Amino acid sequence: MPVTQRIYGALRSGIRDGRLPSGSRLDEGNLGRMLSAPRDAVRAALQRLRDDHLVERAPRRGTVVMRGPSRVDVGQLFHVRNLDSTTVVLEITTCPTPPGLFDAGPLATEAVVVERLLGHGDSLCFEITFSRVIDSGLHARLSAMYSQDRQRWQASQPLGEYFTEAYGAALGNVAITAEVVESDRQLATLIHIDAGKPVFRFERRLSDSAGTLVEVSHAYFPASANFLEFTEVAHRIS
Numbered sequence: 001m002p003v004t005q006r007i008y009g010a011l012r013s014g015i016r017d018g019r020l021p022s023g024s025r026l027d028e029g030n031l032g033r034m035l036s037a038p039r040d041a042v043r044a045a046l047q048r049l050r051d052d053h054l055v056e057r058a059p060r061r062g063t064v065v066m067r068g069p070s071r072v073d074v075g076q077l078f079h080v081r082n083l084d085s086t087t088v089v090l091e092i093t094t095c096p097t098p099p100g101l102f103d104a105g106p107l108a109t110e111a112v113v114v115e116r117l118l119g120h121g122d123s124l125c126f127e128i129t130f131s132r133v134i135d136s137g138l139h140a141r142l143s144a145m146y147s148q149d150r151q152r153w154q155a156s157q158p159l160g161e162y163f164t165e166a167y168g169a170a171l172g173n174v175a176i177t178a179e180v181v182e183s184d185r186q187l188a189t190l191i192h193i194d195a196g197k198p199v200f201r202f203e204r205r206l207s208d209s210a211g212t213l214v215e216v217s218h219a220y221f222p223a224s225a226n227f228l229e230f231t232e233v234a235h236r237i238s
Helices: 003-017 029-037 039-051 136-145 148-155 160-165 187-190
Strands: 054-058 061-067 078-079 086-096 111-120 123-132 171-182 198-208 213-220 228-231
Touching: 003 029, 003 039, 003 086, 003 111, 029 039, 039 061, 039 198, 061 228, 086 136, 111 136, 123 187, 160 171, 160 198, 160 213, 213 228
Parallel strands: none
Antiparallel strands: 054 061, 078 228, 086 111, 111 123, 123 213, 171 198, 198 213
């Protein structure tokens, strides 16, 4: 993968995931040292992020992350009904693991990132999934699993079967949390709502039977989406 694309993917994932919050300063020199990349590649990646309206030049500060989703105080959890939905895979790529994404377990230097749009009726959901690179074949397996000819089958595939097929291990734990955030410009464009409108941010963390966190996904739904159900407790599958 070209160096610029790798840097761009890592920073974009960090911004969308919220691990590079609004106002974070992105210094070319520091990023180059952290990602072991030449400065011109970092500069090109930052320009692509500016073109995406994810970062901007700020007086006396350089490049900073633009205003993104901010937390609204809602202490509810929810789960999503099983849907016969239309799915469009936007991108599957491998990039450096965003800092702090996989807190425990074996060191994860890279993650496979899958970005999807999920449609149901007039509503759209944007989903971004980070998978710990456990072997060299993970990218190819996920690419095959997310191919268009398997979308309808995967929509109804039991989570345990999906996990075993993707990671070659038994599913141990599923942790689900949610909050309401404000949409930024790019997210709003993707799911066809006005920027600043509230959206549900749904996080799912999948661990194997040994307790290693293997997959983290974030899904963003319009707050008015009719396919959400609220519940007072998070899912736990063991």
